[in-house]
Amino acid sequence: MTIFSDIGRYLLMIKGMFSKPENGKMYWKEFMHQCAEIGVGSLGIVAIISVFIGAVSTIQTAYQLVSPIIPPSTIAQIVRDTVILEFAPTLVCIVLAGVAGSRIASELGNMRVSEQIDALEIMGINTKGYLVMPKIAAALLMIPLLVIIAMVLGIWGGRLAGAMANILSGNVYDRGLLENFVPYNVIFALIKSYVFAFIISSVPAFYGYFVQGGALEIGRASTKAVVVSCIAILFADYVLSALLL
Amino acid sequence: MIEVKNIQKRFGNRTVIQDVSTVMKAGQCNLIIGSSGSGKTVLMKCMVGLFEPDEGEVLYGGQNFTTMDSQAKTEIRKEIGMLFQGSALFDSLTVEQNVMFPLDMFTSWPVKKKQDRVNEVLNRVNLVEANRKYPAELSGGMKKRVALARAIVLNPKYLFCDEPNSGLDPQTSLVIDKLIKEITIEYNITTVVNTHDMNSVMEIGDYILYMYQGNKEWEGTNREIIFSKNQRLNDFIFASDFLKDAKDMRMLEETGRIPNHRNMDLLIDKDAPPVIPPSKDV
Secondary structure (H helix, E strand, C coil), rough: CCHHHHHHHHHHHEEECCCCCCCCCHHHHHHHHHHHHHHHHHHHHHHHHHHHHHHHHHHHHHHCCCCCCCCCHHHHHHHHHHHHHHHHHHHHHHHHHHHHHHHHHHHHHHHHCCCCCCCHHHCCCCHHHHHHHHHHHHHHHHHHHHHHHHHHHHHHHHHHHHHCCCCCHHHHHHHHHHHCCCCCHHHHHHHHHHHHHHHHHHHHHHHHHCCCCCCHHHHHHHHHHHHHHHHHHHHHHHHHHHHCC | CCCEEEEEEECCEEEEEEEEEECCCCCCCEEEEEECCCCHHHHHHHCCCCCCCCEEEECCCCCEEECCCHHHHHHHHHCCECCCCCCCCCCCCCCCHHHHHHHHHCCCCCHHHHHHHHHHHHHHCCCCCCCCCCCCCCCCCCHHHHHHHHHHHHCEEEEEEEEECCEEEEEHHHHHHHHHHHHHHHHEECCCCCCCCCHHHHHHHEEEEEECCCEEEEEECCHHHHHCCCCCHHHCCCCHHHHHHHHHHHHHHCCCCCCCCCCHHCCCCCCCCCCCCCCCCC
């Protein structure tokens, strides 16, 4: 029963976000603040993960492709498609669920427990609109951008690792990148990143917004938010792949 | 003026507030007192709309707040200021930004005017040179004063204070009480204070509502409380010998007599007639 009650409250929270802002300027300010927190704040970890994922993909693909009849440029094709289709959107979003998701849940949870949300309500502010919506909107803008950056850095990391380990030269890698390139894969990855961005922002917001208790419950809510977000991302990944590929 | 009519609030099968009615007048400090779990915080949250009462209504200046649509509630809420128990200051904002927040949200004043208003209310609560500090850098008393400044910055008609003295030393408590009282009179605000602090009851309680297990047990003024024969109220208010002594001294001041059960024979004027003002025991 709890799961149905939670889903109901989640949907009501989403519905409650949509009302006329009390002051558009303040909402915009909050939106920009969240863009900085979610986007710029996560850029470092996304960059590091992407470069290493690309590098490891190149080395492991080369390790498995031992047949002399397969040209080395195929390694670049495989790395490109793996990074674009799966690693950049899914893996990066799972990491972001941990980084940005836990931050959203703990921020809102702390505001709830310390009565800051009540204080905003008393002032006559729609707290779902002012606190939750800018986070979701910022995630929808910044996470696809982070995914695009992850794609570029992942592929570049693969090129770097290929050249450093003498697996394939930069020129061969570049040629491989252009072979059999399907632009739809990028669109598919962006569709996935939008869906994941919504999950990463709204699920932790739900757990943070409705937290009850003290510091211990904030920690629990934050952990639960990350776990549920990760499961939801993997489930959505499967559904989208089955439907769109 | 705030009218509370037959408020009832249940959580599951447990009734937390049972048919409470009262009237809280403007320009005076209306106190809600009671032991922990007596329902005073729930009553206050029902009054400000943080909880929906299951039955009954709350009227602000004759307007039924309980049945209003959210737009109308928002308009009333702009006239409400609230001082929370834990101050509820926004951690990421400075003192100045905290106090300016309601002005930023609900006015289109130029920055200079907002700045002047913020400085005015911060001066009013005797808080100077703290504009650039963050809540984490403030003491408990300073936090309460910032929260009070934020609550009054929009010139509210109604001020709610949830345990304003909790966690404060007696001297700082007195300062906060004095501020609340002064602001109430100065701006003719309807102030509702939820407190455990007996000093507040005696110092600023123009009207007192005593809650016991979700029911209104007693109501009256801080003068009448001295003479109340309500046993539960007396057990709660004058729990220690020190407070009993204080009560007797106040009684002596008021009537020239103190109750015979106290061992203060030297102070008792045995020939004086008993003077007991009417109380409003419920």
